[in-house]
Amino acid sequence: MQLEFSADNEARLGRLLAEYPDRQACLLPALYIAQEQFGYLTHEVMELVAERIGMPPGEVLSTATFYTMFRKRPTGKYHIQVCGNVSCFLRGSDRLMTALSKTLGIGDGETTEDGLFTLSAVQCLAACGTAPALQVNDTYYEEMTPEKVVELVGRLREEAK
Ligand code: FES
Numbered sequence: 001m002q003l004e005f006s007a008d009n010e011a012r013l014g015r016l017l018a019e020y021p022d023r024q025a026c027l028l029p030a031l032y033i034a035q036e037q038f039g040y041l042t043h044e045v046m047e048l049v050a051e052r053i054g055m056p057p058g059e060v061l062s063t064a065t066f067y068t069m070f071r072k073r074p075t076g077k078y079h080i081q082v083c084g085n086v087s088c089f090l091r092g093s094d095r096l097m098t099a100l101s102k103t104l105g106i107g108d109g110e111t112t113e114d115g116l117f118t119l120s121a122v123q124c125l126a127a128c129g130t131a132p133a134l135q136v137n138d139t140y141y142e143e144m145t146p147e148k149v150v151e152l153v154g155r156l157r158e159e160a161k
Contacts, residue, residue, distance in 0.1 A: 003048045009033050013052055026053045031064055040071035068122045075118035076111045078156050081135045084121045087128035092145070096132055097121060099146035103153050116160055117153070 005013060012033055016026045030053050038045045041064050050057040064070045080100060084093050101107055104117050111118040127133035130142035141152060
């Protein structure tokens with residue numbers, strides 16, 4: 001079956017293209033829209049984006065693969081991304097990863113068997129002033145501690161019930 005954007009997303013893309021005549025400027029928001037609809041970006045989805053906004057597929061692919069916020073494979077309902085860059089590392093991001101790995105029973109890049117959580121170590125989330133930081137889907141959590149991440153996982157498990 002041929003992939004298609006939903007009617008709503010078609011309309012959003014239409015507005016984007018009207019607002020930004022430069023196709024390059026539409027690329028990141030268009031990839032976000034695609035990720036929202038399809039869950040992650042397969043080659044087929046990237047080709048659809050390329051075709052819809054009128055860009056070479058290779059450019060779409062290289063942009064999508066450069067940014068860690070774009071998922072290239074299925075992820076859990078909650079995608080926990082822990083910054084491991086300098087400020088966060090100096091303030092204990094490795095301890096956050098250890099606590100998360102232990103409480104979730106998975107390592108970097110893995111997804112829990114129930115499909116609820118994916119854990120990823122990522123580069124700077126631009127929250128260096130409130131390190132260590134992590135992101136769950138689109139929500140930021142800053143000045144985190146191992147205790148706070150375990151509590152957060154518990155809250156998310158409850159929320160998912
Ligand atoms: S170093 Fe972690 S948010 Fe910038």
